[in-house]
Amino acid sequence: LLYSAISQFSYALAGIGLAGRSVEGLTGGVFHLINLAAIMLLFYVAAINLAHGTGTYRSDMMQGLSGKMPFTCWSFIAATFAIAGFPPFNGFVSSHMIFEGLIDVGSVIMAVAAFVIMLTRVLILAYLLRSAHRVFFGQALEKYSSVRESILAKAVLLLLVAICVFTGIWPNSVLSIIGTVIPR
DSSP states (O other): OHHHHHHHHHHHHHHHTTTTTOHHHHHHHHHHHHHHHHHHHHHHHHHHHHHHHHSOSOGGGOOOOTTTOHHHHHHHHHHHHHHTTOTTSHHHHHHHHHHHHHHHHOOHHHHHHHHHHHHHHHHHHHHHHHHHHHHHSSSOOGGGTTOOOOHHHHHHHHHHHHHHHHHHHOTHHHHHHHHHHSOO
16 A cells, blocks of 8 residues: 555645646646545555454455445455546546656656556556455454454445546536636
8 A cells, every 4th residue: 555655645746846847747646645634544444344353464464354344345346446447436537647747748758757657547446446355255263263343444435436526527626626726
């Protein structure tokens, strides 16, 4: 998760670095930072819920938890698609704006940067889905037979997923606020 956060933060900084060259890229970079806060919070709440339920932080010691922790499982997968930039999640809109900003600048270096960013999104999707598969699917381990999700954990996960979907479907709810700071 930390590597994902670092790469996504760098991605947002690429958009912010377009200030003066692309308003779309700059706005996308700021929006991506906001989206990244919601997405990473969703990941970390899921991870904390896993650690609390299983008694370990080691994902290699977990397996088959989707039946015991379905909200955590599907929230983790939603966060994975959000951070990889899939619609209808918030990461799609902001990453697309950054990508457009990089291409609009018109230089070869920016086009290469856009390609590298697209490639890293595919890699992030691959390793996070692999992690989700390892932790949540497969044969359930007997030692986790009593694992349960609390109502509070479910509510927080649902709220964070709703935020990621809401700002993905209605990005202007956030972009209008950003637009007051960044003139078009």
